[in-house]
Amino acid sequence: MNAMYTQKRSKAFIHHGRRASCFWSQLPMAGPPSNGTSTVAWKVMSSANPWDPPVLRKGWVTERRLSRTEFLDDLRARLADAGFRSEQIASLLWHGGVQLAGRPFAEEALPNEVAPCTSVLAYAFAYEPAPVPVPQEAVLLDAEGVVAVNKPAWITVQGTRASQRLSLEAALRERLRCPTLTAIHRLDRGTSGVVLLARSREGAARLGRELASGRIRRRYLALVSPRPPERSWEVSGYLARALHPTRIRFALHQAQGAGRRPSRTRFVRLATRDGGTLVLAEPATGRTHQIRVHLAQGGTPIVGDTLYGAAQPPSQDPPLRTQLHAIWLRARIDATPGAPPIELEAPVPHDFAPAFARAPVPRFVRAHGLPFP
Helix, strand or coil: CEEEEEEEEEECCCCEEEEEECCCCCCCCCCCCCCCCCCHHHHHHHHCCCCCCCCCEEEEECCCCCCCHHHHHHHHHHHCCCCHHHHHHHHHHHHCCCCCCCCCCCHHHCCCCCCCCCEEEEEEEEECCCCCCCCCEEEEEEECEEEEECCCCCCCCCCCCCCCCCHHHHHHHCCCCCCEEEECCCCCCCCCEEEEECCCHHHHHHHHHHHHCCEEEEEEEECCCCCCCCCCCEEEEEEEECCCCCCCCEEEECCCCCCCCEEEEEEEEEEEEEEEEEEEEEEEEEEECCHHHHHHHHHCCEECCCCCCCCCCCCCCCCCCEEEEEEEECCCCCCCCCCCCCCEEEECCCCCHHHCCCCCCCCCHHHCCCCCC
């Protein structure tokens, strides 16, 4: 058990070189849960999004010093009064959806005592998310202390407020028996493609510096609609959080300002089929939702990206995910001076751009055929 957890009272608490060659191939998607972890029938889960359930939230401040047992009794009572079901409460404790003063805890890691005036936030899934398998063949590289993985859609790269257990990082830490494995960068939950992770904190820091300096290059395929009028173009501006009642959303601004960060992406239009157009994107900066915002700004949002203006797709099972795939990455993973960079390509999964799935392997999939220098 941990020692007593304390927090100072705040004024207010708001409840709010070498190439690993790949090819256009199919990756399995998650099907009905088979491990008995789900608390909701598959047919019920499938009516929404089985991999990305809504998250319920409740917050409060402890009024007195509580032992671990007292805290758990108080938590269960408060959440039950707020309408949380018993299986949701059990789930959030297992997932690590309890935060004390902003720090997440699973039930077994809760401290022996919780001090008065400690802020508590509880996050619970509305229903247990379906598991997203990470196939063995998804590991593209494991060398020089670096792991590269072709992330499936619907799995987060790192833990979220609602779960510290369901993430690509957590799954690979267990599979590779490497508790220090750390993601160098992230992709959105609905985005697939290549992700770099480091086996050591030192390696993560070094690659983080490479990424921040722009020496790690990344390219993405996006399926957009309508068809962009230009053959090639660039979007730049300043990205900042935008108000949204339930989602994290960003907006592009042309002028600098508080909280606004510079962003720039180059685009090339590749091919059009069945009303959708494939676009190749190379971001020069790595802001959250950057490519999604930049494409939406020009009136050509990514198919499936309803947060940024894509048409609402008809109801379907499985649900349509944002049609964005991180297809290529070049990085120098060997710290030896003069060591050449490697190039990695992530096979395109079958839930991306299905109209193009049976086409011959297109030239733009291969790193040496990309139109950017």
